[in-house]
Amino acid sequence: MKSAVETLNPTRVRLTVEVPFEELKPSLDAAYRKINQQVTVPGFRKGKIPARIIDQRFGRGAVLEEAVNDALPKFYSEAVSEGDLNPLGQPEVDITELKDNELLTFTAEVDIRPEITIPDYTGIEVTVEAAEVTDEDVAEAVEQLRERFAxxxxxxxxxxxxxxxxxxxxxxxxxxxxxxxxxxxxxxxxxxxxxxxxxxxxxxxxxxxxxxxxxxxxxxxxxxxxxxxxxxxxxxxxxxxLPEADDEFAQLASEFDTFEELQADSRRRLADQKKYQQATEAQEKVLDALLELVEVPMPEKLLKDEVETRKHNLEHHQLGQLGMDLEAYLKIQDKTVEEFEDELKEQAEKGIRTQFVLDQIAKSENLTVSQEELTEHLVRRAQSSGMSPDQFAKAVVEGGQVPMLVGEVSRGKALATVVESVKVTDTNGEPVHLDDEDEEGAEAAAEVVEETTEAGKGEDKAEKAENA
Structure with missing residues (x-):
C-alpha cells in the first residue's frame, strides 16, 4: 500500500491511498464467506457455493463492494499512521479507482488536530478579588442560618x-x-x-x-x-x-456549644469559600489571557458539530426539563436567534481552543494522570451529577468516556501549571499563590476547564472525535 498526504489547510488534509489488489484478498475471501452464509442457490449446500457461481448469480461487483467496505477502515488507519496524523472525526472517503485484480485507489479528507506553538506565557499578569472575610460577611452567614431555623x-x-x-x-x-x-x-x-x-x-x-x-x-x-x-x-x-442569636441557637443549629464558636466556624467556612472563588477567578482570567496569546486554527467541521451539540443539549435536555422551548428561552433572555447563535459559536470555539491549547501544554510539560487523580476527579464529577461514585464510574466505562475524564484531569493540571508560572495579585496588591498541589487551585482548574469545554453533560467533542 502507498499513501500520500496533501495539506488542504492547517486543519484539513486529503489522503490518497493506492492498494495493490493482492492486499484486498483477505477481505475478498471474507466477502465470499459472508455472501455464502446469506444466500441460497439450488443444488448447493449453504456455505458451500463456489465463488464463480456467486459471481454469476449476484455479480462480481457486489463481492468487490463488500470487500472494499470491509478493507477501507484498515487501509485508512494505516495511511493515518504513515502520515503521523491526528484526525478529528470521520473521514469523507471517495473511491477514485477500482480495477478488478489490479488496483484500488481512494481518497480520504479529514480534519486534523492543528499544530500549535505555545509562546512564553510567564509574563501573564492578572488581578483577582482579595479573599477577605469581613464581620459583615459573618453576620450575613449567621443571619441566613437563623432564617433556616425561623x-x-x-x-x-x-x-x-x-x-x-x-x-x-x-x-x-x-x-x-x-x-x-x-x-x-x-x-x-x-x-x-x-x-x-x-x-x-x-x-x-x-x-x-x-x-x-x-x-x-x-x-x-x-x-x-x-x-x-x-x-x-x-x-x-x-x-x-427568627431564633435569638445566642448559645441555645448555636446548639440547635450546629455541633457547637457557644454562639462565639458558631461565628468562628462561619468565618472559617467563608474563608475557604473566598479562597476557592479567588482560585476560580484566577484560573478563568489566566485561561483567557493564555488564549489571547496562542494562534489556534479552527477545524470548521468540528466547530459546526460542537455548535450543533451544544444547541441540541440546551433544547432537549436543559430547556426540556423546564418545559420550555428555544423560542421561549430567547424571549426570556431578550436575545434574537442571530445573537444566540453567535454566542453559541463563540462559546464552542473557545471550548475547542481551550482543549487544543491545554492538551499541547500537557504534552510539552509531560503531565500524566495518576489513578488517584482520576479517582478523585471521578468522585467529584459523580457528586455534581447526583450519582454515587460507583454508578458514575459504571456509566463512564459503559459509555467509553474514560479518555474524556483523563483529558479533563490532564487539562486541569495544565491550566494549574500555567497559573503557577504567572503573576497573580489580589486587589490589595498582595501576591496570590496557587500551585497544582493546592487543593483549591487544582479543583478550580478542573472546573474551569469543564465549564469552558463542555458541550453539555459530560460531552467532550474533540476527545470523542479523535477516538471515533
Whole structure:
C-alpha cells in the first residue's frame, strides 16, 4: 500500500491511498464467506457455493463492494499512521479507482488536530478579588442560618416583606386559563424574588382572602416566555420569627456549644469559600489571557458539530426539563436567534481552543494522570451529577468516556501549571499563590476547564472525535 498526504489547510488534509489488489484478498475471501452464509442457490449446500457461481448469480461487483467496505477502515488507519496524523472525526472517503485484480485507489479528507506553538506565557499578569472575610460577611452567614431555623405563625394583618403566604394562583393567556396554570396552597415568601415578576408588588398589603391581578412573563410550562394575566389569592399570612442569636441557637443549629464558636466556624467556612472563588477567578482570567496569546486554527467541521451539540443539549435536555422551548428561552433572555447563535459559536470555539491549547501544554510539560487523580476527579464529577461514585464510574466505562475524564484531569493540571508560572495579585496588591498541589487551585482548574469545554453533560467533542 502507498499513501500520500496533501495539506488542504492547517486543519484539513486529503489522503490518497493506492492498494495493490493482492492486499484486498483477505477481505475478498471474507466477502465470499459472508455472501455464502446469506444466500441460497439450488443444488448447493449453504456455505458451500463456489465463488464463480456467486459471481454469476449476484455479480462480481457486489463481492468487490463488500470487500472494499470491509478493507477501507484498515487501509485508512494505516495511511493515518504513515502520515503521523491526528484526525478529528470521520473521514469523507471517495473511491477514485477500482480495477478488478489490479488496483484500488481512494481518497480520504479529514480534519486534523492543528499544530500549535505555545509562546512564553510567564509574563501573564492578572488581578483577582482579595479573599477577605469581613464581620459583615459573618453576620450575613449567621443571619441566613437563623432564617433556616425561623418559625412561622399565622397573623391577622396585611402581608409585608418577609412574611410567608399561602397562595392560590391562576394564569391566563389570551383570556384562557392554562391547563398547567393553576396552583393551590402554594407557600411563598414575600420579597424572595421567586415565582413570577410582579408577584411581590401584587401581594404586599393584601390580607387573608384578598386577591390581586397582575401581568407577568411566564418562566416555564406550556406558555413559557408568553405574557400572562395572573390572579393571586392570599389564603393566609404568616409572620416569620427568627431564633435569638445566642448559645441555645448555636446548639440547635450546629455541633457547637457557644454562639462565639458558631461565628468562628462561619468565618472559617467563608474563608475557604473566598479562597476557592479567588482560585476560580484566577484560573478563568489566566485561561483567557493564555488564549489571547496562542494562534489556534479552527477545524470548521468540528466547530459546526460542537455548535450543533451544544444547541441540541440546551433544547432537549436543559430547556426540556423546564418545559420550555428555544423560542421561549430567547424571549426570556431578550436575545434574537442571530445573537444566540453567535454566542453559541463563540462559546464552542473557545471550548475547542481551550482543549487544543491545554492538551499541547500537557504534552510539552509531560503531565500524566495518576489513578488517584482520576479517582478523585471521578468522585467529584459523580457528586455534581447526583450519582454515587460507583454508578458514575459504571456509566463512564459503559459509555467509553474514560479518555474524556483523563483529558479533563490532564487539562486541569495544565491550566494549574500555567497559573503557577504567572503573576497573580489580589486587589490589595498582595501576591496570590496557587500551585497544582493546592487543593483549591487544582479543583478550580478542573472546573474551569469543564465549564469552558463542555458541550453539555459530560460531552467532550474533540476527545470523542479523535477516538471515533
Amino acid at each position: 418559625s412561622t405563625s399565622v397573623v391577622e394583618r396585611a402581608a409585608a416583606e418577609g412574611d410567608v403566604l399561602k397562595l392560590d394562583l391562576e394564569a391566563k393567556v389570551d383570556g384562557e386559563v392554562l391547563e398547567d396554570g393553576v396552583a393551590e396552597g402554594l407557600d411563598y415568601t414575600v420579597g424572595s424574588g421567586q415565582l413570577l415578576d410582579g408577584i411581590d408588588e401584587a401581594v404586599t398589603g393584601l390580607e387573608a382572602g384578598g386577591t390581586a391581578t397582575f401581568t407577568s412573563t411566564l418562566k416555564g410550562g406550556s406558555a413559557a416566555g408568553q405574557e400572562s394575566e395572573v390572579t393571586v389569592k392570599v389564603i393566609s399570612v404568616s409572620a416569620r420569627e
